[in-house]
Amino acid sequence: xxxxxxxxxxxxxxxxxxxxxxxxxxxxxxxxxxxxxxxxxxxxxxxxxxxxxxxxxxxxxxxxxxxxxxxxxxxxxxxxxxxxxxxxxxxxxxxxxxxxxxxxxxxxxxxxxxxxxxxxxxxxxxxxxxxxxxxxxxxxxxxxxxxxxxxxxxxxxxxxxxxxxxxxxxxxxxxxxxxxxxxxxxxxxxxxxxxxxxxxxxxxxxxxxxxxxxxxxxxxxxxxxxxxxxxxxxxxxxxxxxxxxxxxxxxxxxxxxxxxxxxxxxxxxxxxxxxxxxxxxxxxxxxxxxxxxxxxxxxxxxxxxxxxxxxxxxx
Amino acid sequence: xxxxxxxxxxxxxxxxxxxxxxxxxxxxxxxxxxxxxxxxxxxxxxxxxxxxxxxxxxxxxxxxxxxxxxxxxxxxxxxxxxxxxxxxxxxxxxxxxxxxxxxxxxxxxxxxxxxxxxxxxxxxxxxxxxxxxxxxxxxxxxxxxxxxxxxxxx
Numbered sequence: 196x197x198x199x200x201x202x203x204x205x206x207x208x209x210x211x212x213x214x215x216x217x218x219x220x221x222x223x224x225x226x227x228x229x230x231x232x233x234x235x236x237x238x239x240x241x242x243x244x245x246x247x248x249x250x251x252x253x254x255x256x257x258x259x260x261x262x263x264x265x266x267x268x269x270x271x272x273x274x275x276x277x278x279x280x281x282x283x284x285x286x287x288x289x290x291x292x293x294x295x296x297x298x299x300x301x302x303x304x305x306x307x308x309x310x311x312x313x314x315x316x317x318x319x320x321x322x323x324x325x326x327x328x329x330x331x332x333x334x335x336x337x338x339x340x341x342x343x344x345x346x347x348x349x350x351x352x353x354x355x356x357x358x359x360x361x362x363x364x365x366x367x368x369x370x371x372x373x374x375x376x377x378x379x380x381x382x383x384x385x386x387x388x389x390x391x392x393x394x395x396x397x398x399x400x401x402x403x404x405x406x407x408x409x410x411x412x413x414x415x416x417x418x419x420x421x422x423x424x425x426x427x428x429x430x431x432x433x434x435x436x437x438x439x440x441x442x443x444x445x446x447x448x449x450x451x452x453x454x455x456x457x458x459x460x461x462x463x464x465x466x467x468x469x470x471x472x473x474x475x476x477x478x479x480x481x482x483x484x485x486x487x488x489x490x491x492x493x494x495x496x497x498x499x500x501x502x503x504x505x506x507x508x509x510x
Numbered sequence: 511x512x513x514x515x516x517x518x519x520x521x522x523x524x525x526x527x528x529x530x531x532x533x534x535x536x537x538x539x540x541x542x543x544x545x546x547x548x549x550x551x552x553x554x555x556x557x558x559x560x561x562x563x564x565x566x567x568x569x570x571x572x573x574x575x576x577x578x579x580x581x582x583x584x585x586x587x588x589x590x591x592x593x594x595x596x597x598x599x600x601x602x603x604x605x606x607x608x609x610x611x612x613x614x615x616x617x618x619x620x621x622x623x624x625x626x627x628x629x630x631x632x633x634x635x636x637x638x639x640x641x642x643x644x645x646x647x648x649x650x651x652x653x654x655x656x657x658x659x660x661x662x663x664x
Contacts (some may be wrong), residue, residue: 207518208511241585245609246594250544307544313593315541323545331517368514375518379525386529387549395555403634407556410632410639414564415588426638
């Protein structure tokens, strides 16, 4: 039991550079902020009360104003602007955790409301989970105004200036959020593969399946390129097998990190293809792949490269 | 550390259960666990000759004439149209369909006494795809129509 606990601690709570977590915070919040700015609520606010069937999480978030409260447009817009403000705080790292908690809660409330009228989609769900996870993490421990302020106060207190050493700061709590988001992504892809294999078996990759969906969504959303692909039978077979391979074995990138060099571009290409042909907006998931990237090492190598170039150029 | 460990386990268990597509009791339908959900989109296998459904809601007036009702006629986008009135008619549920009858009457001043769901399928073949014959796949009556219908108005 003790060995199991030690292994658990060693996996989830090993020292990790805070910069790795901070870069992911900035990227994920920035992409989601950009998405949030474009949202409008006239459609869902104009839906009749008879169609309102709130998701459980919406009931919970609206509890302070009433279990069965149905938000109107003014309420949704107020939440929208508070959420935007919280997102900006989370992005720049000022009151980072408070900003992240409000950003996550506001986004979940707005999206859950939209999905409480029989309209339900998948692209936002992993972002909501990632925001919840980041809200409970030391995501403001680096690349943040909070951290800058903390260092300034410390320097003022000691009456001496210490170098920032941004890349050297680590925390045992900086790794678990990244690894948890990795596993959530792996479980999500596994869900896609499991559904395909349990319902259709290997026939899913027979070419007709993919062509069927390309015709269905190509006609539904007016995708000319999707309709063109729907006539390429051999290509549809190859892409069918590629989809099953990537979704079914994506978890290997979590267990064997070097495999991320294959799985991340492959999954991003898959989402790009889906977005272009089926017009299903999943490509922005690629920003969640930032949790796989050892940013500190990237910055160190980039810094080393710049240093060498400057030496070569005699600058 | 204990709190974080509990949170990690909870997230993984809830997502794993959701990913399996099997949901207990009150969480029978996927969105109820949102944002922890399964991803079964595009998961059914299809074969040569399969038909891609293209469903259209048809309203039946008191004089039995039929009228095509598109999503925008009800102020709906595509998926709420599919999951709302189309599903209600296919489930033969007058209580689920009646709000859409009322919305249509309010927006267009036209009374309907029943709905049908018309499928205008597209057939997938080895070499491409082509339209199949239209067919009524479900119908629902709020009351008995007076006489036989005479074509669909648009």
